[in-house]
Amino acid sequence: MxxxxxxxxxxxxxxxxxxxxxxxxxxxxxxxxxxxxxxxxxxxxxxxxxxxxxxxxxxxxPTRADLVTAVYRHQIEACAEAGPRLLAGAASPFDALRQWIDLFVDFLVTKHGLADALQSDSDRFAALHAHFLDRLLPVCAQLLDAAVEAGDIRPGTQPYELMRGIGNLCVGRDNDPRYDPRRLIALLLQGLQRPHTS
Amino acid sequence: MxxxxxxxxxxxxxxxxxxxxxxxxxxxxxxxxxxxxxxxxxxxxxxxxxxxxxxxxxxxxPTRADLVTAVYRHQIEACAEAGPRLLAGAASPFDALRQWIDLFVDFLVTKHGLADALQSDSDRFAALHAHFLDRLLPVCAQLLDAAVEAGDIRPGTQPYELMRGIGNLCVGRDNDPRYDPRRLIALLLQGLQRPHTS
DNA sequence: ACTGAAACGGAACGCTGCTCCATTTAGTAT
DNA sequence: ATACTAAATGGAGCAGCGTTCCGTTTCAGT
Missing domain, CATH: 1.10.10.60 (Homeodomain-like)
Structure with a gap:
C-alpha cells in the first residue's frame, strides 16, 4: 500500500x-x-x-483480471476502507449503507465497462470478480448486518446478492440519460427498508 | 404469427x-x-x-441480433400479449405488473446469455435491444401507468429504466444458488410500492 | 430442355488472445 | 573493467471468431 x-x-x-x-x-x-x-x-x-x-x-x-485489479487497486481499497468509517460517522447504519453503495456505484460507473467485466461469466474476469468479492463483500456484510441490527432494514438479504445486484444494475451503455442506475438502486434500498412502524 | x-x-x-x-x-x-x-x-x-x-x-x-430476434420472436410476442391480458385479469394493476415481470424474467433467465446480450453495448446486438424495446416497452408502460393510476405505486418511474433494470438484474452466470434475480426484483417492486396510507 | 437470377458454400481477410523462443540486458563475481 | 548468468524482453506464430467476396449450384419460368 x-x-x-x-x-x-x-x-x-x-x-x-x-x-x-x-x-x-x-x-x-x-x-x-x-x-x-x-x-x-x-x-x-x-x-x-x-x-x-x-x-x-x-x-x-498473467490474466486480464490481474491487470484490471492492479490498475484499480487503490480505488478498491478506498472503497473497502470507507465502509467502517461511514458506519462510524453516519446518522444511522442505513445511511452508512446508502453512502457506501453510492461510493461503490460511482466507482463502477466511472470506469468504462468495469461493471460489465465484473458480471461477465467469462473466465478471463473470474479473478477480478473474486478480488472484488474478497475485498468488498465483508464490508458490505458488515454494513448490512449493522442496518439489520438497528432495525433499519428487513433481515434476510444476502450481501453477495445485494452486491451482485448493484453491480448488475451498473452494467451497460454509459451516459444514457434514460437510464441512471442510481435511481433503481435507490428504489432497491427503499424496498429493503423496513416499514417504520414494525 | x-x-x-x-x-x-x-x-x-x-x-x-x-x-x-x-x-x-x-x-x-x-x-x-x-x-x-x-x-x-x-x-x-x-x-x-x-x-x-x-x-x-x-x-x-444480416446481424446476429436479427437471428436472435427471429428465434425468440414467438416468446417475445407471447410476453407482449400477456400484458393486457394480465392487466384485465389480475386483482390489481400492481399484481398484473408483478406477474408480467415474472413472465419477462422467466423468459430472460431461461435463455442462456440473452439478458447479457440485451444489455451489451456492442453494436451487434443493437437491433435486438431495439426490438425488445419496441415490442415490450409499451406493454410495460401500460402496466406501470395503470398501477400508478390505481395508486398502487409511486409515480415517476420511467418504463425504460425499469425494463433495463430488470434486464440488468438478470445478467450473469446462470444457476448460481447465491444469486436469484427474482429476489432483488421483488425488492425493487417493494420499493416501488406506495406506502399504503398515502 | 434452356436460361437468368437467386441462393449457396467456403475460402480469405482482419482482428484478437495467448504462447514460445531467440535475443537483449541487468546485476554480480572475478 | 570484464565476463558471465539468469531474468526479462519483444514479436513472430498459432488458433478462434466475425464478416465479406466470388465462383458454383440450384431453382423456377419459358
Whole structure:
C-alpha cells in the first residue's frame, strides 16, 4: 500500500529494476487505455501504448483480471476502507449503507465497462470478480448486518446478492440519460427498508 | 404469427422455396445451439449444425441480433400479449405488473446469455435491444401507468429504466444458488410500492 | 430442355488472445 | 573493467471468431 519511495521498504524484492519499472509503465498505460477504450481493450494496444511487448504484460499480469485489479487497486481499497468509517460517522447504519453503495456505484460507473467485466461469466474476469468479492463483500456484510441490527432494514438479504445486484444494475451503455442506475438502486434500498412502524 | 401452412397466405412471397426452407433450417439449428452454447455461439457452429454455409446465415439474418430476434420472436410476442391480458385479469394493476415481470424474467433467465446480450453495448446486438424495446416497452408502460393510476405505486418511474433494470438484474452466470434475480426484483417492486396510507 | 437470377458454400481477410523462443540486458563475481 | 548468468524482453506464430467476396449450384419460368 505504501509508496515505493527510496527510503521505504523495497516494494517487491527479488525483482530486477527494469522489471519493476516496466510494471509501472504498463500500469500507467493500461489506466490510460482503459479510460478511452474500456477494460476490454486489446492487450496489443496497451502494449503499444506502454511501448513494450505483449509478453511483458502477460508476464507481469498473467490474466486480464490481474491487470484490471492492479490498475484499480487503490480505488478498491478506498472503497473497502470507507465502509467502517461511514458506519462510524453516519446518522444511522442505513445511511452508512446508502453512502457506501453510492461510493461503490460511482466507482463502477466511472470506469468504462468495469461493471460489465465484473458480471461477465467469462473466465478471463473470474479473478477480478473474486478480488472484488474478497475485498468488498465483508464490508458490505458488515454494513448490512449493522442496518439489520438497528432495525433499519428487513433481515434476510444476502450481501453477495445485494452486491451482485448493484453491480448488475451498473452494467451497460454509459451516459444514457434514460437510464441512471442510481435511481433503481435507490428504489432497491427503499424496498429493503423496513416499514417504520414494525 | 400464423403457421405457414399450405392453405394460409404465403409467408413471404417472392422468396425461393429453398431459401424459405433454409431459413427454417437455420432457425431450428440456431435455437438448438443457443440452448447449449448461448446466444453468443459462433456463427460457424450454427452453420455447421444447420448444414449450411455461413453466408447463408448472414444473408437471411444480416446481424446476429436479427437471428436472435427471429428465434425468440414467438416468446417475445407471447410476453407482449400477456400484458393486457394480465392487466384485465389480475386483482390489481400492481399484481398484473408483478406477474408480467415474472413472465419477462422467466423468459430472460431461461435463455442462456440473452439478458447479457440485451444489455451489451456492442453494436451487434443493437437491433435486438431495439426490438425488445419496441415490442415490450409499451406493454410495460401500460402496466406501470395503470398501477400508478390505481395508486398502487409511486409515480415517476420511467418504463425504460425499469425494463433495463430488470434486464440488468438478470445478467450473469446462470444457476448460481447465491444469486436469484427474482429476489432483488421483488425488492425493487417493494420499493416501488406506495406506502399504503398515502 | 434452356436460361437468368437467386441462393449457396467456403475460402480469405482482419482482428484478437495467448504462447514460445531467440535475443537483449541487468546485476554480480572475478 | 570484464565476463558471465539468469531474468526479462519483444514479436513472430498459432488458433478462434466475425464478416465479406466470388465462383458454383440450384431453382423456377419459358
Amino acid at each position: 505504501a509508496a515505493e519511495g527510496p527510503a521505504g521498504g523495497s516494494p517487491s524484492r527479488s525483482k530486477r529494476a527494469d522489471a519493476q519499472r516496466n510494471r509501472e509503465t504498463v500500469l500507467t498505460a493500461a489506466a490510460e487505455v482503459f479510460v478511452t477504450s474500456g477494460v476490454d481493450a486489446p492487450i496489443r494496444r496497451i502494449a503499444a501504448q506502454a511501448g513494450v511487448g505483449m509478453a511483458t504484460i502477460y508476464r507481469h499480469f | 400464423a403457421a405457414e401452412g399450405p392453405a394460409g397466405g404465403s409467408p413471404s412471397r417472392s422468396k425461393r422455396a429453398d431459401a424459405q426452407r433454409n431459413r427454417e433450417t437455420v432457425l431450428t439449428a440456431a435455437a438448438e445451439v443457443f440452448v447449449t452454447s448461448g446466444v453468443d455461439a459462433p456463427i460457424r457452429r450454427i452453420a455447421a449444425q444447420a448444414g449450411v454455409g455461413m453466408a447463408t446465415i448472414y444473408r437471411h439474418f
